[in-house]
Amino acid sequence: GQQLNQSPQSMFIQEGEDVSMNCTSSSIFNTWLWYKQDPGEGPVLLIALYKAGELTSNGRLTAQFGITRKDSFLNISASIPSDVGIYFCAGHLRNTGKLIFGQGTTLQVKP
Amino acid sequence: DGGITQSPKYLFRKEGQNVTLSCEQNLNHDAMYWYRQDPGQGLRLIYYSQIVNDFQKGDIAEGYSVSREKKESFPLTVTSAQKNPTAFYLCASSLFGQGGTEAFFGQGTRLTVV
Numbered sequence: 269g270q271q272l273n274q275s276p277q278s279m280f281i282q283e284g285e286d287v288s289m290n291c292t293s294s295s296i297f298n299t300w301l302w303y304k305q306d307p308g309e310g311p312v313l314l315i316a317l318y319k320a321g322e323l324t325s326n327g328r329l330t331a332q333f334g335i336t337r338k339d340s341f342l343n344i345s346a347s348i349p350s351d352v353g354i355y356f357c358a359g360h361l362r363n364t365g366k367l368i369f370g371q372g373t374t375l376q377v378k379p
Numbered sequence: 380d381g382g383i384t385q386s387p388k389y390l391f392r393k394e395g396q397n398v399t400l401s402c403e404q405n406l407n408h409d410a411m412y413w414y415r416q417d418p419g420q421g422l423r424l425i426y427y428s429q430i431v432n433d434f435q436k437g438d439i440a441e442g443y444s445v446s447r448e449k450k451e452s453f454p455l456t457v458t459s460a461q462k463n464p465t466a467f468y469l470c471a472s473s474l475f476g477q478g479g480t481e482a483f484f485g486q487g488t489r490l491t492v493v
Contacts, residue, residue: 274421301482310385310469310484311422318480356421358482360473365429366437367412367473367482371421 274357274370281347282378289355289373290341297359300333300340305354305372314355315342337362347377382406385470385485392464392492400455400488402470409474411453412482415439416467428453457490464492 274291281287291300299318303311315326317333317340324331330343340357357370383404392398402411410429414422424437428447442461447453453472457464467489473482 299480303484308467308487308489310471310486313481313483316481358422360480365410365427365435366424367410367427367471368424368438369414369422 272357272359272368272370274373276373277371278374278376280376280378283347283349285347287344287347287351287375288341289357290339291357291359291370292339293359294338295359296337296362298337298362299360300331301358301360301367302329302331302340302342303356303358305356311356344375347375349377349379351375352377383470383472383483383485385468385488388486388488390488390490392490394492395459397459398457398464398490400457400468400470400490402453402455402485403451404453404472405451406472406474406483407450408472408483409450410472410482411447412471412473413437413443413445413453413455414469414471416469416487422469425455464490466490 272291272293302314305311315331320337322333328345354372354374356372386401412427413425416422423439425443426445428434434447444456469487470485471482474480
């Protein structure tokens, strides 16, 4: 099926550092969504993007919907220990109802 | 409170038995989705439904079945034909199917087949 390529696969950073992760695809998306998942829990929505070029912030998080509608990135500024978790990108595929996910980025933050 | 509820949180079954996972939402969402997550992996789409009485196969539908008789409910049956059913199953819902809006998840059901 269609794929979202998410990178990096994992990151181990120092508290206070900024983090950047991205997703790319060969398909076009109507919506890009970014989620955080804690162990054993369902993913929690962080940011939703609806328009090409859109840049949206949620506290220390900033995400952008790529101009081509085929990519998106998420930045986390000044990381803190509670940012630890798995971050997923997801997109609603154009002209279908499918919502597909990237493979996830595992973030570890060293105090 | 509005939300999406999956039950049970943990489920154990013997090999060869069918098992049905429940997913209910009171968000008045049109679309509902089922995903499977294996350890250290991303979410893979099993089935999705945009309206009542209609659903489509996702990327890994073999060995699974669903129904959408009510807007609020989208149960998933893991059949004996599923070769490796032990996994974490997640249900989600969103307001519109094709247009795409925010999707929200339940807490998941961890299925273990022994």
